[in-house]
Amino acid sequence: MQAQYPARFQLVAAMNPCPCGWLGDAGGACRCTPAQVEQYRAKISGPLLDRIDLFVEVPRVPVADLASAFLPARPDGPCTADLAARVAVVRERQQQRSGCLNSQLAGRQLEACACLSPAARSLLTDIFEQLRLTARSWHRVLRVARTIADLDDSDGIEVAHVAEAVQLRRGAPVRSPG
Numbered sequence: 001m002q003a004q005y006p007a008r009f010q011l012v013a014a015m016n017p018c019p020c021g022w023l024g025d026a027g028g029a030c031r032c033t034p035a036q037v038e039q040y041r042a043k044i045s046g047p048l049l050d051r052i053d054l055f056v057e058v059p060r061v062p063v064a065d066l067a068s069a070f071l072p073a074r075p076d077g078p079c080t081a082d083l084a085a086r087v088a089v090v091r092e093r094q095q096q097r098s099g100c101l102n103s104q105l106a107g108r109q110l111e112a113c114a115c116l117s118p119a120a121r122s123l124l125t126d127i128f129e130q131l132r133l134t135a136r137s138w139h140r141v142l143r144v145a146r147t148i149a150d151l152d153d154s155d156g157i158e159v160a161h162v163a164e165a166v167q168l169r170r171g172a173p174v175r176s177p178g
Helices: 034-041 063-068 080-098 107-114 118-131 135-151 159-170
Strands: none
Touching (some): 118 135
16 A cells, blocks of 8 residues: 655754764864764665755854854844845745746756756766766755755856755765665
8 A cells, every 4th residue: 555645844953973072073072983973874864864955064153152142233244134035036036937946846847947057067967976976866956056046146057056056965974885
């Protein structure tokens, strides 16, 4: 018997880089062996990792930054309202182009909306051959690259968009083969 349960959700997850949590932190002393780190990361299956679009490392926030969070905002970056407005414009652009958001584009529709430049397609192909990524990963990277191009107000996907999308994908925990 087979059953289908349609669902759309957004998964946001977090994990430490190793069992003790200090791997890669300049201020901490990781005490984990490479084998312990690999065993810890292997608890998440490859097929599950393959379904996650973005891997972003978030470093520990220095205490001074935590303390300054209660001070008036500094004008050194965009405010939340500006970012929200930009996202709304990009979402509207996606809706007008294809009738849905990039995350909902399927196979042929995704390829039609991608508009990869020849250099971007070549880079993407080379990266996938080198890293031996899956077809599922191809589509996920393409959706992210399309969104990055939209944020850049670009009609087509260029090399920089592909490179950024792949870099966001490469943050995934690495497993040794076998």
